Amino acid sequence: MRVVLAEDLALLRDGLIRLLEAHDFDVVEAVDNGPSLLRALVTHRPDVAVVDVRLPPTFTDEGLRAAIEARAQIPGLPVLVLSQYVEQLYARELLADRTGGVGYLLKDRVFNVRQFVDAVEQVAGGGTAMDPEVISQLLTKRAGDEPLKALTSREHEVLGLMAEGRSNAAIAARLYITEKAVSKHTNSIFTKLGLPPSEDDNRRVRAVLAYLNG
């Protein structure tokens, strides 16, 4: 799987390259600033980009802006954004085009290598990988909104975990229920959100997007 990486701190960049290559990703280019990132994304069209929010030259949200710009030029280009802090506002901007293939994680999530690699793969496959911090803020805020009001609190939980990018098996393990029970919940979620039966993965992404975009 071909990856473009953007991270300005050499220490972290090298670490991420090592981590990704150890898991059979092919890092086609690693850049350290916003303008090069945009160029690299447009020329390489990678399977997934892993991007730090804060990059030179402005040291503000350069990485995020470059990622959004690249997705405007190449719709659905999978991007996983890493940051020292998460902002609901940025999550919303990343999700605004409603095409999926978006991840937004705290940098510390890299510590759990297995989960991080899963997240990269999830995003590359067009899914979402939202940080649990984003999800937990949404959980308290979104509960009363239409059409999510119809969901039970268990279904909310399941949908939140889906948005984090977990598979049904992972959700089952996390909630101490069977996988069969999880798929019962997901089917009920799809029905309540009015998502007609189609290829399961697609419905999953759309349910999550409905949840995250509100």
Add this chain to the structure above:
Amino acid sequence: MANEAGKRLMLLGWALTLLVLAFVGLALFIFTITGFGLVLVSIGIPMLLVSLPVVRWYANFHRGWAGRMLGTQIASSYRPPRPGNVLVRLWGVVRDPATWRDVLWLLVNSIAGLTLTIVATVEAVFGLLFWWWPKKTALYADAQLIKWLLSPSKKALLASRVRELAESRAETVDTQAAEIRRIERDLHDGAQARLVALGMNLGMAAEAVERDPENAKLLLAEAQAASSEALAELRGLVRGIHPPVLADRGLVGAVQALALANPMPVEVEADVPERLPAPVESAAYFAVAEALTNVIKHSGAHRARVYLRHDGELLRMTVEDDGRGGADAGAGSGLRGIERRLSAFDGRLDVTSPPGGPTVVTMELPCASSSPKTSPSSGTG
């Protein structure tokens, strides 16, 4: 027409009131001067104790009237009372130049003011009889006279400004120092301590890795947890110093982010066309954040609204909620904190919060726009 006649009657009323008051003023002047004359005989001091507060009240009454007449505000510039017993306070009042200006005005008022109010009375009577008669020239002149004599002198204005600045600077310095101490303590007890623990765990894991691999794994997991916690603490600390989103997006973006992260629905309406100077952005952001925290903690509100408006010279921020009201700028340390932050920039805080709500907190910061901090290369908005 009835309305117009009522107005003219009002003018007559005022002219007569001021006429009578001019006589009272003359008496007050004589009484006060006699008081000064008799200071060495013991009766003078009690006389002044009575007369000087009356003089101030009398002057303030005229300031209020003339201010309304001229459509402005006429400030007084008395020095703040000196701490101490009655005699010390009296001495403070006697030494205050504003007191002497008041006394001088009393004399002028009992001559010129008296004349003007007599003319004004005549005018008002004619005004009632003939609709074309100019009805308030004399009253207007009297108001101008009061404004001229009772407005604070330039020197007094400067002195009070200097006093204000010295106070707000002292408060700012204290707040800054306390803040830095808090940050130092947080780093010392938090992230630093966790990094020490992490290093220790790693050291022990390195030792145990061959002898006891199971234990080494456990130690490594602990080290990982410690580094996560250290990062979380540093994140919190950084947010408290200068939230990254404020640096990225400026005041409006940061307040929108704040609203989104808030458990309560918060509507943000903003009209701030340009980036503001960084210190102002920071003060404004923390003021809004504190006001919203107050809403969540104390108001029992279901929703809140934030308005931000910058008209080139003044940044006005309003935080409204639909809660139970009854907030008091004096009592709530939160609101007091906002006031302190804003005063360093000559800003103001105003709270209206009738019992039953709604609470409206209005904050103002004078400031001119600065050019955006980001370079033009940063494409999309």
